[in-house]
Amino acid sequence: MTMVDIREYRKLHMFKPVDERTQEHFSAWEDVKKNPALADEIQLQPKEDDADFIRDNTKVPWVEIKSKVFFPAPSIKAEAQQLLRTECFTSHRADNSGGWMSLCVYGMSSVHTNSTHDYQLPEFAERDLSDWTDIAKFCPITKDWLENNGLYDRYTRVRFVVVLPGGWISPHADVDSKVGLGATNVSLNNPDGCGLVMEEYGKMPFEDGNIFKINTGYEHAVYNNSGMPRFHMILDGDVSDYQRNEIDKNYAKMFDV
């Protein structure tokens, strides 16, 4: 990407420079490299009568998983990039972030990027109202992968999330408990100089085109100190047996050292 492209993004979306808390979080944890498997005192074993036992009970900060089919990350990124360029993204939780934008491909609408209570809607509204949004027809490769990746029986919300060059998300935990893995975070690209840093465990091993289950009970912050937008996707919905198996298999591998 050239410098001209970067200025184009900055011109389209003005945002606050990185705040002190985010910088402090990065200085404290960015270089820490703690083995995530240490979060569980003992390695959990799958339970026959509870298919979600490991997903619901582990304290590990993340587990990497794979899609059932080929994951065309560069093509999906190109679709997201075109939607950003044409100003389809909406700013996301702008109070505690800068240059963080989002767009729903599946959900209540393309701009309903938050959870139901942020819109003063009952929780069941998401399940009742969600479908492919109007934006899905502008990203056919993305939609095709989402329909075939095997990770969910049914989606509730699927979002593109972008952190623009110089953009950031201040330290926060999305849930009160450090037990259990939440949504799926899909990296479309992860330029050098940009990272998601977790308290205690440091920078997550994101690369272009890898996929993680994240424990968002740990405080985490994002900072894009690169010259390129960082595009990820966040998938939520009813987890499939394929995904359960991926979690259990890759969780066990983390202890295999």
Ligand SMILES: [Fe+2]
């Ligand atoms: Fe978060």
